[in-house]
Amino acid sequence: MPTVYITAPREAADDLAADLVESEVAACVNRVDCSSTFRWEGDVVTEAEAVLLAKTTDDGYEALKARVEDQHPYDVPCIERFDEDDVLDAFGEWVAESVR
Structure with missing residues (x-):
C-alpha cells in the first residue's frame, strides 16, 4: 500500500485533497x-x-498520479511514492475498499 507525498500551495491543497478522495483514487x-x-x-x-x-x-497509484498532474497548479508538482512494508490489516483493508 503506497502513501503518496505531494506538496501544493496552501490555497489549492484542500480542493486537491478533496478531489483525490471524491474521485476515489x-x-x-x-x-x-x-x-x-x-x-x-x-x-x-x-x-x-x-x-x-x-x-x-x-x-x-497511477490514476492518483495522473489526477494530481492534471489538477495541480504547479508546472512540476512534487509527487513521491512511499511503499509501506507493514500497515495495520484493518487499515489496509479500508484503503483497498475505498480506492476504485
Whole structure:
C-alpha cells in the first residue's frame, strides 16, 4: 500500500485533497502546512505550502498520479511514492475498499 507525498500551495491543497478522495483514487489525504524553500527558474524561493499524504493502493497509484498532474497548479508538482512494508490489516483493508 503506497502513501503518496505531494506538496501544493496552501490555497489549492484542500480542493486537491478533496478531489483525490471524491474521485476515489485516494482513501484519505492528510494535510500539514509547511514552508518550502527550493530553486525555481534560477532563483531560490520560499513558499507557504501544504504537504499532502495520500493513501492509495498499488493499482490506484497511477490514476492518483495522473489526477494530481492534471489538477495541480504547479508546472512540476512534487509527487513521491512511499511503499509501506507493514500497515495495520484493518487499515489496509479500508484503503483497498475505498480506492476504485
